[in-house]
Amino acid sequence: MRGPGRSLASAAVAFALPALAVAWAWPQGLTPWRSAAIVSAWVGTGLLVASLLLMLREPRLARALGGLEPMLRWHHRAGVSGYLVLLAHPLALALDARAEDPALVRAVLDPRLQPWAVDLGWGALLLLMAGLAATFMPALAYRRWRATHFALGFAVAAGLAHVLVLLGQAGLPLLGAALAGVALAWRFVLLDRGWRSLAYRVAAVTHPAAAMVEASLAPMAAGLRAEPGQFVLARFLDAERYAACGAFHPFTISDVAPDGRLKVAIKALGPCSAQLQALQPGAVVQLQGPFGDFLAAEGPPRPQLWVAGGIGITPFIAALRQRPCSRPTTLLYLVRSEADAAFAPELRAMADAQPSLTLWLHATGDATPALEPWLARLPDLAHTEVQVCGPPALVHALLPLLAARGVPRGQVHHEAFDFR
Amino acid sequence: MSAARVFRVGTLVFWLALLALWGSAPPPGDGPPAPAGEAPSPAAAGFTLAEVAAHARADDCWMAIGGEVYDITAYVERHPSEPEVLLPWCGREATEAYRTKMRGRPHSARADTLLAQYRVGILRAAGRVP
Numbered sequence: 001m002r003g004p005g006r007s008l009a010s011a012a013v014a015f016a017l018p019a020l021a022v023a024w025a026w027p028q029g030l031t032p033w034r035s036a037a038i039v040s041a042w043v044g045t046g047l048l049v050a051s052l053l054l055m056l057r058e059p060r061l062a063r064a065l066g067g068l069e070p071m072l073r074w075h076h077r078a079g080v081s082g083y084l085v086l087l088a089h090p091l092a093l094a095l096d097a098r099a100e101d102p103a104l105v106r107a108v109l110d111p112r113l114q115p116w117a118v119d120l121g122w123g124a125l126l127l128l129m130a131g132l133a134a135t136f137m138p139a140l141a142y143r144r145w146r147a148t149h150f151a152l153g154f155a156v157a158a159g160l161a162h163v164l165v166l167l168g169q170a171g172l173p174l175l176g177a178a179l180a181g182v183a184l185a186w187r188f189v190l191l192d193r194g195w196r197s198l199a200y201r202v203a204a205v206t207h208p209a210a211a212m213v214e215a216s217l218a219p220m221a222a223g224l225r226a227e228p229g230q231f232v233l234a235r236f237l238d239a240e241r242y243a244a245c246g247a248f249h250p251f252t253i254s255d256v257a258p259d260g261r262l263k264v265a266i267k268a269l270g271p272c273s274a275q276l277q278a279l280q281p282g283a284v285v286q287l288q289g290p291f292g293d294f295l296a297a298e299g300p301p302r303p304q305l306w307v308a309g310g311i312g313i314t315p316f317i318a319a320l321r322q323r324p325c326s327r328p329t330t331l332l333y334l335v336r337s338e339a340d341a342a343f344a345p346e347l348r349a350m351a352d353a354q355p356s357l358t359l360w361l362h363a364t365g366d367a368t369p370a371l372e373p374w375l376a377r378l379p380d381l382a383h384t385e386v387q388v389c390g391p392p393a394l395v396h397a398l399l400p401l402l403a404a405r406g407v408p409r410g411q412v413h414h415e416a417f418d419f420r
Numbered sequence: 421m422s423a424a425r426v427f428r429v430g431t432l433v434f435w436l437a438l439l440a441l442w443g444s445a446p447p448p449g450d451g452p453p454a455p456a457g458e459a460p461s462p463a464a465a466g467f468t469l470a471e472v473a474a475h476a477r478a479d480d481c482w483m484a485i486g487g488e489v490y491d492i493t494a495y496v497e498r499h500p501s502e503p504e505v506l507l508p509w510c511g512r513e514a515t516e517a518y519r520t521k522m523r524g525r526p527h528s529a530r531a532d533t534l535l536a537q538y539r540v541g542i543l544r545a546a547g548r549v550p
Contacts, residue, residue: 031500034528080423087434094441097530100498105445108530109438115532129431136424 007070013053014078017176018046024172033096040088045163047082048156049176051075052183057191057233059289068291069415079152083128086159090125117165124159131155142270146247153184192247194235197286198222203261205279209342211268212311213277214254216261217285223260224287226253228318229295233288234264236276241283245272248288252314252389255321262287263318265342267311294415295319295387302385302411304329305378307398309390310340315415316389317343325356330378333361334369334394368393371401382406388414466544469513476511478503482540483514490538513543 021042027035054065054075062068090109097104111119134140134148160177167173190196200217208214224232233248249272255263268274294315304327306316313333331351335341341361351359360374375381386402388395395414402412421429467482467489475482481493492499499506509517518527518535527535 029501029505034500037528076423080427084426084430087430091434091437091441093528093530094438098441098445100534102444103446104530104534105441106447107533109442113533132427133431136427 007066007073009065010054010070010074013065014047014050014074017050017053018043018082021046021172021176031096031099033092033099037089037092037096040085040092041163044082044084044086044089045159045176047078047085048159049180049183051078051082052153052156052180052187054078056183056186057288057291058186058196059291062291067293080132083132086125086128090122117162120158120165121162124155124162127151127155127158142272143247150188153188156180157184191288194248194286197235197248197288198224200262200285200287202279202281202283202285204281208265209267210339211277212265212340212342213279214263214265214342215276215279215285216255216263217287219260220284224262224290226256226262226290227296228253228256228322229315230290230292232262232264232290235286236279237284237286241278242272242275245275248286249273250291252311252318253290254314254318256318265311265314265317269311292415294389294413301327302383303327303380305381305384305386306331307386307388307390307394308333309394310335311342312388312390312394313342313347314389316387317347320347320350320357324350324354328356328358330358330360332374333359334364334390335361336365337363368397371398375401375405382408384411386412388412466542467540468544472513472543473511478507478510481507481510483509483512483518484543485515485518485535487515487543488539489541489543490535491540492535492538495534495538 022039025038025042027038030038054071057068057071062071065071094105094108097108107113111122131148131152134145135152137145140148157177157180160173160180163173164177199220200223201220202215203218204216206214206216226232231250231252234251235248236242236245251264251266253262254265255261257263266273266276266279268277304325306329308316308331316331316333331347333341333344333347338344341363344361347359347361351357362369362374378384381402382405384407386407388398399412399414403409467484469484472482472484472489475491475493478496479493481496482489482491484490496503496506496510
């Protein structure tokens with residue numbers, strides 16, 4: 001599923017759980033503020049449980065929910081919305097107390113005067129607050145960010161314990177707690193510890209550009225069935241050499257061989273990928289996936305414009321290696337310098353051999369590339385299918401230019417691999 | 421507005437609202453006055469359900485809840501629900517009714533706090549009312 005509708009399934013999960021919870025707990029015959037407190041508690045709890053379900057990066061689940069990228073987008077939206085709605089819960093309880101007797105407000109808000117189950121709720125809310133505050137710190141190193149982000153899972157568990165103890169009964173609260181428990185165990189044990197992954201061996205390593213390696217991975221048993229344009233999550237097991245890679249990181253596939261081998265291109269962009277520049281044949285790597293549907297074939301046979309920025313060439317080289325272009329294709333490949341132009345000789349040879357492929361390789365230096373002159377060279381841009389893979393700045397610069405030249409939004413495709 | 425900005429603004433508004441509510445409220449000691457009327461026996465002595473049953477009117481309403489006895493006469497008129505929901509439980513063991521207020525859900529922690537102010541003693545096991 002592609003286009004505007006692709007995230008509907010993920011959105012449906014995010015909306016269905018709070019709706020179900022509110023329908024079950026709809027307050028009757030209570031004061032307005034107490035009703036608001038009950039509704040905010042259940043909407044917030046439903047959103048947080050939905051957020052946990054949307055962090056399960058299972059390939060089948062991701063396909064059913066429109067892809068990993070919309071899943072993660074709705075995971076973030078549901079998490080932040082759930083937190084904001086839950087902030088209203090203690091405030092509404094205090095306002096309800098004030099409507100009855102102003103002297104009760106402090107008794108309601110003071111954790112020292114409340115049973116421990118209520119304190120558990122306060123603890124969950126403050127842990128959510130602290131965890132989200134850390135999540136929104138862009139300067140935090142990835143490993144620390146990940147640890148604080150995972151604390152949010154425990155905050156949701158504490159919040160559900162607060163609900164269960166206060167209500168002291170089964171029914172929907174127990175179902176919510178069970179869903180959250182399964183989601184947390186699935187993520188932290190089955191996924192993050194690699195139990196739901198396939199083992200590969202690094203068969204060969206090449207250096208197609210400066211600060212970049214391409215690893216050829218051979219399956220040790222069953223392999224993944226991937227397509228060009230997709231990515232995998234990889235965890236390298238040689239803990240001493242690749243200490244920063246203890247967690248799964250996303251890498252785009254650069255080649256899908258008929259014998260099941262995959263190639264991934266790894267540019268030194270962070271601590272993990274920098275350590276992987278020293279990758280040697282023989283290392284064992286766990287893979288999850290494949291994910292994504294970038295370059296998935298569909299729609300009328302229009303001419304293609306592929307725009308690659310730096311390491312963004314990876315899905316395009318994977319597609320070109322698999323089969324020759326069936327449609328007139330222009331590949332605009334923007335790199336900082338010639339030394340950064342990975343796969344340049346191979347691409348030039350492909351362009352020479354394939355009349356339908358035009359290669360525009362351009363070294364931009366450190367300046368922001370001027371995109372307009374390149375677009376002006378394309379005669380029928382409004383009827384061209386545009387695929388963009390590169391840094392967010394490139395995507396953001398290109399989208400308005402394409403819109404100004406009459407390219408419908410539905411003909412422009414780009415991938416956002418933002419795992420934070 | 422980015423998610424980070426929404427988070428910061430929402431959190432700031434929450435703390436400001438919380439502080440405003442706290443600051444505008446009198447200390448808990450200034451709560452509802454102790455119920456008037458019959459002077460309760462010392463809590464340690466406790467009451468039987470038969471004694472509780474003698475207070476089964478809207479103007480003299482005791483209830484046994486969770487092993488404690490409460491004189492909620494002064495609160496009857498302030499209870500949020502219709503009188504016919506609450507009054508049938510005057511003079512009776514009302515633990516289940518209190519805990520399953522609405523579709524199996526209990527009263528709030530705030531109701532617990534409120535109820536504690538009307539406690540007059542413990543429930544003694546001797547003598548059950550049919």
